[in-house]
Amino acid sequence: MKFLNGLLPSHDLTYSDVFMVPSRSSVTSRLDVDLTTPDGVGTTLPLVVANMTAISGRRMAETVARRGGIAVLPQDIPVPALIDTIAAVKGGHTVFETPITIAPNAPVAELLAVLGKRVHRTAVVLDGQAPVGIVTEEDCAAVDRFAQVKDVMRDIGVTVSPDADVRDAFDLLDQQRVGFAPVIADGQLHGLVTRTGLLRSALYAPGVDAQGRLIIGAAVGINGDVAGRAKSLLQAGVDVLVVDTAHGHQDKMIEALQTIVPLRDKHEQTSGVRVPLVAGNVVSAGGTQDLIAAGADIAKVGVGPGAMCTTRMMTGVGRPQFSAVLECADAARQAGGHVWADGGVKYPRDVALALSAGAGSVMVGSWFAGTHESPGDLMRAPDGRLYKESFGMASARAVKNRTRDRSAFDRARLAMFEEGISSSKMYLDPARPGVEDLIDHITAGVRSAFTYAGAKSIDEFCERSVVGIQGASGYDEGRPRHSSWS
Numbered sequence: 362m363k364f365l366n367g368l369l370p371s372h373d374l375t376y377s378d379v380f381m382v383p384s385r386s387s388v389t390s391r392l393d394v395d396l397t398t399p400d401g402v403g404t405t406l407p408l409v410v411a412n413m414t415a416i417s418g419r420r421m422a423e424t425v426a427r428r429g430g431i432a433v434l435p436q437d438i439p440v441p442a443l444i445d446t447i448a449a450v451k452g453g454h455t456v457f458e459t460p461i462t463i464a465p466n467a468p469v470a471e472l473l474a475v476l477g478k479r480v481h482r483t484a485v486v487l488d489g490q491a492p493v494g495i496v497t498e499e500d501c502a503a504v505d506r507f508a509q510v511k512d513v514m515r516d517i518g519v520t521v522s523p524d525a526d527v528r529d530a531f532d533l534l535d536q537q538r539v540g541f542a543p544v545i546a547d548g549q550l551h552g553l554v555t556r557t558g559l560l561r562s563a564l565y566a567p568g569v570d571a572q573g574r575l576i577i578g579a580a581v582g583i584n585g586d587v588a589g590r591a592k593s594l595l596q597a598g599v600d601v602l603v604v605d606t607a608h609g610h611q612d613k614m615i616e617a618l619q620t621i622v623p624l625r626d627k628h629e630q631t632s633g634v635r636v637p638l639v640a641g642n643v644v645s646a647g648g649t650q651d652l653i654a655a656g657a658d659i660a661k662v663g664v665g666p667g668a669m670c671t672t673r674m675m676t677g678v679g680r681p682q683f684s685a686v687l688e689c690a691d692a693a694r695q696a697g698g699h700v701w702a703d704g705g706v707k708y709p710r711d712v713a714l715a716l717s718a719g720a721g722s723v724m725v726g727s728w729f730a731g732t733h734e735s736p737g738d739l740m741r742a743p744d745g746r747l748y749k750e751s752f753g754m755a756s757a758r759a760v761k762n763r764t765r766d767r768s769a770f771d772r773a774r775l776a777m778f779e780e781g782i783s784s785s786k787m788y789l790d791p792a793r794p795g796v797e798d799l800i801d802h803i804t805a806g807v808r809s810a811f812t813y814a815g816a817k818s819i820d821e822f823c824e825r826s827v828v829g830i831q832g833a834s835g836y837d838e839g840r841p842r843h844s845s846w847s
Contacts, residue, residue, distance in 0.1 A: 362687070362717050365829035373684035375666075376711040377836050382827040386815030391808035392564075395818050396429070400659055400699035400721030402601055402637055403576055405429035405566040407716060407807075407819060408800065409701060411726035412436065412580040412603060413669075415751040418736035419446045420478055421729070421796060423453040426575035428565040428800050433578035433603050433724075440590060443579055444597045451574045451598060455567040456527065456559075457544050457552025460485045465493060465511035469501050472510055476501075477739035477747075480795035481555050485543050486514045492543055492550045493517070520545045521554050531559040561797060565804075571634060576600040578639075583617040591621045595628040601637050603661070607672065609641040610648035615655045622656035642703055644685040646692035653698040659721065660698060662689045666705030668727035669751060669785060683718055690719025690823075709806025716807070716819055717826035727751055731787030732796040739789075747794070748786040 364370070365382055388394065398404045406429030410417045414435045422432035434443055453459055461484040463472050476482045476498050486494040494514035504513055519542045521530045534542055534556050544551040568576045578601035579594045581587060594602060602625065604617050618640055629635045640652045641661025649660040663686075665672040665679025673679040682705035690700045702715035703724040715723045729735060730751035737749040793799050816822035 362826045370830055373681040375681040376683050376714050379828050380831050383813045384815050388812045388815055394808045394811040398721050399820050404431050404568045407722040409722050409724040411724050413726050415737055416730045416735050419449050421734045422450045422577045424734050424796055426568045429568050431568055431576050431578050433580055436580040436582045440593045447577055447597045450577045453575050454552050456562045460553035462487045463510050467510050469504050469508045470506035480733050481541050483541055491548050523551045527559050527562050570600055580605045583613045587617050588620050592624050603639040609643045618655040644680040646688050649689040649692040650696050653696040660693055661701045661703045662686050663703035686715055686718040686720050709803045712803055713807045713810035719823050729796050731789050734796045746788050748788045751785050751787045
């Protein structure tokens with residue numbers, strides 16, 4: 362990356378402080394851009410779902426991996442639940458969606474409690490293992506909540522074969538004027554397809570492991586049974602291990618890496634699979650170099666830019682994210698590693714700018730919280746808008762979850778030191794209520810930025826990007842107006 366006219370900044374910069382200048386380009390189409398990440402993780406899209414309890418779970422991980430990204434499961438989830446989640450994601454189909462299923466005699470209230478977990482708001486009714494009908498949210502309107510699903514379900518109608526070509530399946534749904542169809546063969550349910558999902562399958566390449574299964578990451582803290590947790594996750598087949606703490610440049614982080622690296626290397630020797638190690642968070646060249654020297658393949662960059670984080674206001678500690686990524690990426694490159702940009706992303710432009718600064722991937726948190734796929738329950742505000750609750754991982758709420766095994770006194774004492782927001786409403790965007798809608802939105806902007814830079818890959822984009830510095834009025838000038846001036 363180069364600064365416009367060679368003018369180096371005199372102060373640190375956020376994403377809002379910079380803009381990208383177009384360069385001469387021979388890239389004529391967004392579809393000519395390859396967004397495969399250079400960090401060795403195996404993702405075909407440079408997006409990582411942050412390891413936050415309110416954001417990253419099974420549904421999120423499966424959906425994002427199907428489009429080429431990866432989700433990192435939080436460190437405060439019990440190991441048995443993590444193992445089950447990893448297995449479920451690994452068992453997911455790379456094209457078909459995992460449908461919501463319900464028994465015929467289940468009450469409508471039970472169905473409505475889970476329909477909000479999918480954008481298509483549809484469930485397949487299973488009698489034992491046999492699919493016998495489908496039911497949508499619309500079918501449950503004005504129905505007694507104690508009524509049984511079999512009383513409101515409809516016939517299955519159109520079905521798709523598991524070996525159907527993506528184009529043929531889309532044409533079938535288009536001809537029959539339906540938006541979705543179950544995938545059924547020999548009386549067994551294999552998944553669900555939607556028109557939009559089939560289109561996406563032709564545009565995105567899933568993130569898969571060496572066996573062709575969807576990929577997933579998981580986080581480990583630097584306290585407690587670090588070795589035991591890391592070993593269990595490696596044995597469960599996790600694809601990326603993230604050693605995570607708010608202040609990554611500390612002795613306990615180095616000790617944790619020194620504990621995990623031999624376990625990872627032994628796992629590689631026995632399985633033949635190398636699991637990348639990510640560690641953070643840091644915002645300086647020195648911190649990045651120390652983490653990579655201790656065995657991390659990727660340093661996670663960002664202190665304080667997240668929407669749920671109050672660290673900078675509470676402590677004065679942190680750094681504007683664009684400059685942090687730029688410096689850390691350069692240090693990682695010299696040390697033979699990579700960085701992930703973690704936090705501060707609000708628009709597709711921010712993702713593009715993080716990649717121009719040298720990030721291999723960009724971690725997204727709160728932006729993905731207000732989607733159907735995030736783990737929280739879907740709630741409705743008094744004005745009718747749908748939302749989900751989100752909270753920071755240094756908040757009292759998160760600390761309570763993370764320290765559930767400690768004494769009541771210790772939990773109460775730790776909860777007094779809060780550095781994050783414990784409850785925030787993340788409203789679903791009616792135009793983009795699902796995480797895949799946001800991925801489309803982000804990817805369109807990033808691909809377009811690559812064409813402006815004349816780059817077909819992330820490495821080329823970082824090399825060719827020309828970035829200038831702007832004031833607040835320059836940033837405001839680039840914002841669209843959603844209403845007239847009168």
